[in-house]
Amino acid sequence: MDTLSYKTKSANKATVEKEWFIVDATDQVLGRLSSQVAKVIRGKHKSSFTPHVDCGDRVIIINAEKIKLTGKKMTDKVYLRHTGFPGGQRSTTPAELMDKDPARIIEKAVKGMIPKNSLGRQCLKNLFVYAGSEHSQQAQQPKELKF
16 A cells, blocks of 8 residues: 655665764854754754664864853863772863863763764764864865854
8 A cells, every 4th residue: 555655765874975064163152062063963954864873974173172161161060970999980170171182072062962872972973073273184075064
């Protein structure tokens, strides 16, 4: 009984077309930028989005050291981790993280906005963050993405 004149097409690994985008993080708010980037690397901006397939595009973020946090988040927000040993809870603030590795703050924000499973880890490989304005993906000719 094939009476419909249209069918829902489901993307798969072979039919997905990935593009390259570049984003300048200068004076962008961390959370707003991260949510938009998470949507692009997940593929939700495409009409051919399929939840169980990595159909997202690749995103390069430059100037990560010039990102902004609103309010007093730079000193009051706390990132917690645990070493696995008793009493091994460690904490750091975004200000300390920016001094050590400015790219990590954007990676952590985007990682928190994608699914916590193997597909999410695979999507996270589509993100490239650089502290400065130089990046090593010039050959891919990325398009500029404005938010």
